[in-house]
Amino acid sequence: MPTEAVLNQLSSRKVTESLMMQIILHCAPVLKDIKMSSMFTVPAAYLKFVRSAFRGTGIRVKCLCQGAGRAVVYVYREAEVQQCLEDPQVAVFLQQYGYESTQAEACLNHLGARVSLSARGMEHYPHEMGIFLGYPLEDVRGFIRHEGKESRYTGYWKVYGDVTQAKQIFQAYDDAKECAVMEYMAGKHMSEIAC
Structure with missing residues (x-):
């Protein structure tokens, strides 16, 4: 196999591995x-x-x-x-x-x-996109009403309602990221990482 073809294949592999890691981080x-x-x-x-x-x-x-x-x-x-x-x-x-x-x-x-x-x-x-991402309706309404300002807390989304509940959800998301990344780094495929 010519050197150029090998380099292209390695470069492509790096891109897909990087993309896979990004997908896992976003979707954990x-x-x-x-x-x-x-x-x-x-x-x-x-x-x-x-x-x-x-x-x-x-x-x-x-x-x-x-x-x-x-x-x-x-x-x-x-x-x-x-x-x-x-x-x-x-x-x-x-x-x-x-x-x-x-x-x-x-x-x-x-x-x-x-x-x-x-x-x-x-x-x-x-901005109704928040509904489709599972954000609480109160937070989506608040974001639209206040044009993204005056939130009570900011994490994975801007919180206008229940801060305590949002913080618990954000922590669960962080934990899921850590778990999914560790599983991927250990060689698991996406279908094995998914519950």
Whole structure:
């Protein structure tokens, strides 16, 4: 094998290993089944790699939008997202932003359209995204009402409601990250890390 081909293969391997570590860091709470979803951005060329990484985990992968060589990826546990969207208070809240259904697939398609419009500068960022990431409704409403200011605490999201509960959740997320990273470093595959 020519030297150039070997170097390209090694370089590609480093990129995918780095990307896998980033995915595990971003998605550890989802992998450990203590969070319903996560969102991150990857080079669009690696979208297929991301999908294959989650095979066998029970976690779904949806590209919300892509452009300028990047893809916004949403990974989620479908039953948990569906349960969240069926909450009557959440459904009423989302109706303000044009969500006409409580079905996960329809809502995610609408969210993807809103993210895409935002990425092109045609609409403000859809801050209702917090609902789809499992943030408490009170915190999502507070963030929108206060335009991201005056939060009572900041961790994985800005907290406007129950700080004590949020801190416990943030600690659980940190613990999940540590556990998932250690398992990955020990040679486990994503399907073995996922609960």
